[in-house]
Amino acid sequence: MTADADLTGWELVVGLEVHAQLATRTKLFCGCSTRFGAPPNTQTCPVCLGLPGTLPVPSRAAFEACTRTALALRCRVELETGFERKNYYYPDLPKNYQISQDARCLGRDGHLDLPGGRHVTIDNVHLEEDAGKLIHLRDAPFLQASPLVPRGDPSGTRQGGDRTATLVDLNRAGTPLAEIVTGPDLRSTDEVREYMEALRRLLAYLEVCDGKMEEGSIRFEASISVRRDGETTLGKRVEVKNLNSTAAVLKAVEHEHRRQIAAIEAGQSVAQETRLWDDARGRTALMRSKEDAHDYRYFPEPDIVPIVITAARLDELRASLPEDPETRRRRFVATLALPDYDAGVLTAERALADYFEETVGKHGDAKEVANWVMNLLLGALHERELAIADSPVTPDALAALLKLIEAGGVAKDAARKKVFPKMLETGRPAAELVDELGLKPMDDTDAILGHVRDAIAANPKAAEDYAAGKKNAAKSLMGAVMKATRGKADPKTVGRLITEELDRSS
């Protein structure tokens, strides 16, 4: 890490390329399952193995998932699109070309607005097939003993006669990916993080991608450059690959930011090149220079005729889009008067925002609902490893509880500590539990007054202290009364009666 670079006076410019696996049941061009974690090469067929004579037949589900993604990113979507072949040789790519989109990509010129205010342009959104995976035996010593592993070494990792080889798993080959390419619009690591979060949230809202980075269902590549403040042209950009976690993306951006500035300040220049992030060493290393860049020889995929979507179907897809998380967040702030923080938490997940809004629809106090959901419900669900959609307390039930509190049907404290946990446990309605637990509040002032007098009589010291000006003494009495009434008395009434009694007797 080049820690000594002075970052002031420099501007960081980042663009991100995101590969999001579309959560379709089958692969993009064949009927194979896309399930993660199956034994190697069990989810393959002649088509995704690229055997001679086989042909790709595009999946409507994947095409429409990608179209919805492009629409949600406010892209211009053409009615006629098509696939192109991207030609390069790699052993995890069975046909040695990837069916992708280039000139005829699905969406262009979109944008995504970040909570922090940055307007990120989306250069394009396109649909393509994923490659398989290589497993290098030196990375998987447990496989060394496998009888399936051939002797000999086509991968060039032979060392001293060891059984080393590279194995190919094509389960992932042909899985549909939406590639989402931003303009060079991000200006800080914070913005990079914000974009990654916002995009993942959006994809989850659309239910097109599960966003599991550890399973490779969302992958990032960054284009990073620097320039002096005030400069209007972009610096030479460095593309960084092998970013396997959000943290790696941020660290790599940070590292390149410093490395590039240090290089320029030392009188060197930054070369346009592709670098690989080395997470263990915390630095990037040259993968290939501009001169060695692939010529992918894109040309229209002749095995697939142009794909035409009708304007009517496009309208249907547009209409099927959920409100996007950022718009929803802003609406929660503007129309429900929620604090920014609450709005952010409650829109992090579409099901959570739905839950919240449904509850607010039945019980109008948005802030009160927000408090209950954020402070009580989320923690409890997390503990039980339950998704919001599986909450034993439904929006109806929560709204009913809040109404009961408002109407004085149960003390708020008792509702939080006793009724709500019981609701979570049993899924039964609040009113029933309040009755069963005997938590109906005492509205008989005379009865409460009796308890107050008993408490004062039992604690003469408190009355003395109060008379001596220690107004806090009233609080110690409060606990005794609440205990005596087993929480059923309204704390406000109790407090008022205690002060009245003490004031009268002093």
Place this chain on the structure above:
Amino acid sequence: MADESSAREIARRVREGEVTAASVIDAHLTRATAAQPRLGAFTIIAAEAARARAGELDAALARGEDPGPLAGVPIAVKDNICTRGMVTTAASRILAGFAPPYSATVVERLEAAGAVVIGKTNLDEFGMGSSTENSGLHPARNPWDEARVPGGSSGGSAAAVCVGAAPLALGSDTGGSIRQPASLCGVTGLKPTYGRVSRFGLIAFASSLDQIGPFARDARDAALALDAIAGHDGRDATSADEPVEAHLAALEAAPERLEGMRVGLPREHLDLCRDDGVRAAVEAAVATLRDLGATVREVSLPLTPHGIACYQVISTAEASSNLARYDGVHYGHRAEGTENIVEMMSASRSEGFGAEVKRRIMLGTFVLSSGYYDAYYLRAQRVRSLIRRETLAALDEVDVLVGPTSPVTAFRLGERLTDPLTMYAVDAFTVGANLAGVPAVSAPCGADADGLPIGLQVTARPFREIDALRVVDAFQRATDHHARRPALADGRAPKEGSRG
């Protein structure tokens, strides 16, 4: 009177119990095996599988089941069309021993109609050539003169049908690979409309041009085969979802004469044909069509001279990508003794591909390269659009276009091998139908001074195979060029000068 050995007659006799499928298959296997040393028409003769299949058909017939319109009909399949469990190599060393775990849709459909695959036929490696000399196994030879080529790339299929090893064969046609060998061997060959027949299971050469079609002795057998293989296939996204008419029934119901049929004669095709024998035969055929009642007029296809260049750019571009998968990693030939993956892939390809295939991969890679794409590939695509428009415009005015299939008759082995441009030139009249995506048939229409067959090409509008077949059928009922057989077909001594 129906030809005793036509596919139609075989199927009828098998269905009616006059002969067994087993005896039919045996007889054809015998002919195929006898001709093989001289002609090299097959890459493999699948005697055992064919006999087993014939046995199943006979058992089905014995149970009173009807195996279908191709019951017991032997069929030879070009070796770039996948057959489940049967080695399919595209005549390339790089696919040596490759037995696909699936059959091409066309093979499934033919088998479902009762046909029996008797073997795989020889071709120019991956379909790249016009003489079958580029086969990675051995060249095929012309049954009319073994010193000459059978044409290509489907030379094996054409030769097999010519000598009666099978009444039907499948070929594939990217720039003339069915029609040109049909012409050179004196048989009938049909390249259907692009999208009419599924390409699933056809080892791709140039995906936007490739089309599978039948070889037969006459238009009616070709129609019978087309009826079995045509139609939409969910496994091929480019296959057309257009209704398929019953071609054979339509031919049988059609009048003998061609009244009302408008025939167009592309001026350029005759002008560019320097061979007097070919021109004379085609002109005589046109006169016959006129006698049959067709109206004949000249039309113009001024882009004809640009066809080959356009075809070479587009076909090699697609081939360079289609053939990238043969890298020794997953299947096929893998080079030994290499030190790393790049070397392994590179050596496997160097060893596995023949010279012509390498030449085309290099050409195709070049025309798609950044900096050259616009000048070559993109421009060729524009020319292709113009050729398509020009062809369809001509077919707006007439029902069919008629001309020579090949500017030359069968040439000698080796004659054009050293200069690829002279080899490519023989496709001058055939590439147009592929570039335009229209159907075209080649049928025998005479012989040159050496007795070598001459082919007449009849081109029709998209999905109007029936028009081309009707013209050929009427022609074949009025003439007997298609009935002429080489001596070799009857097991007689080959003609002098053969096997030079």
